[in-house]
Amino acid sequence: MNKLYVISGVTGMTGNELVHQILEKKADESHIIGFDNFYASSLETIENCLSDKRLEFYEYDINNAEQMSRIEDRVNEIKEGFEETVYINCAAVVHTEHFYHVHETFETNVLGMKSFLEQAIRAGAKKYINCSTSEVYSMNSWNENGGVKESDYITLADAEHSQRTSYAVGKLLTEFFMKDAVESGQILGCSIRFANVYSKNERYPKHIIPFIINSFREDGRVVLLENSRKNKRTFLHNYDSCSAVLALAGTESALDGSIYNVATDEEISIIDLAKLCAEKMGIREPVITFSGYRESDPERRLLSTEKIRERTNWKPVMDLDRGLDECIESYLAD
């Protein structure tokens, strides 16, 4: 089926992989209108696709009303040639250090998501995929029964503890906008709670994997937060975050306005992650030291993905071993 995709944050980790996976099907006449303001990415991630006529890229900001109205005009101009229009909102202020910037995260993550959703509805789009985050689980990011579920209640750290949760609270609010739009019959859609996405194309060494690899590359040492002595995480390759988006976008019965966890269950402590990276980089005696402490950072983040697996055919295919090999090879080649 030929679809018109409208993707925000298209040069980011999930957005650029969406472009690759959609365009990979050569016989498919689907078309992508994508934009990004390069807040945390660059055109490099989709450079090899720019000559493909099925992709249109715009250097636009989701918060710029005039630029967004040009996107809407373009959608209206060409949408009749496609069987359905699917909006995918990947644009967001994502990195941990920005979680403390309340105004910025609110503007892009909440107001940007809301106006992009309103645009999708005005343009008569059939579907809207809202990228949310596992951060909304906050202090209840795991349980002893094999992972936290979408239907579990959450306990949020608030302004008494840390500004950090502003990112989670903003994303949580977008899930309500999504649900409301679907329940009022305006569009089909869902929210996806990803956990710790990584990519070999990531050039912003603030996420833990590129941070560790870049630190070791510079001088064979890495300084981790005190939290890392205990903290464990799972890591989701952007191939899998993207295939989850496409699996949900392709399963109408799943687009009921609800939430889907998307993660792996391959849990690793941050210290072991650092040791594994060092080993893979051939560093025999890595120097790992600790400095700084992050408030309201859950010790574990383990998600149940039963719901998406039951309702779609999605499952992660990239394990951490292979994903880290890819990242190391790509970062060291620079």
Ligand SMILES: NC(=O)c1ccc[n+]([C@@H]2O[C@H](COP(=O)([O-])OP(=O)(O)OC[C@H]3O[C@@H](n4cnc5c(N)ncnc54)[C@H](O)[C@@H]3O)[C@@H](O)[C@H]2O)c1
């Ligand atoms: N990376 C993770 O670990 C993670 C975890 C959970 C959820 N998510 C969510 O998944 C979605 C995709 O994130 P990602 O992993 O691809 O991260 P990413 O940072 O690689 O991608 C986000 C993209 O949005 C762009 N962007 C930011 N502000 C913008 C603006 N005002 N206008 C236009 N573009 C803008 C950035 O330049 C970037 O390319 C986001 O909604 C994010 O919150 C990511």
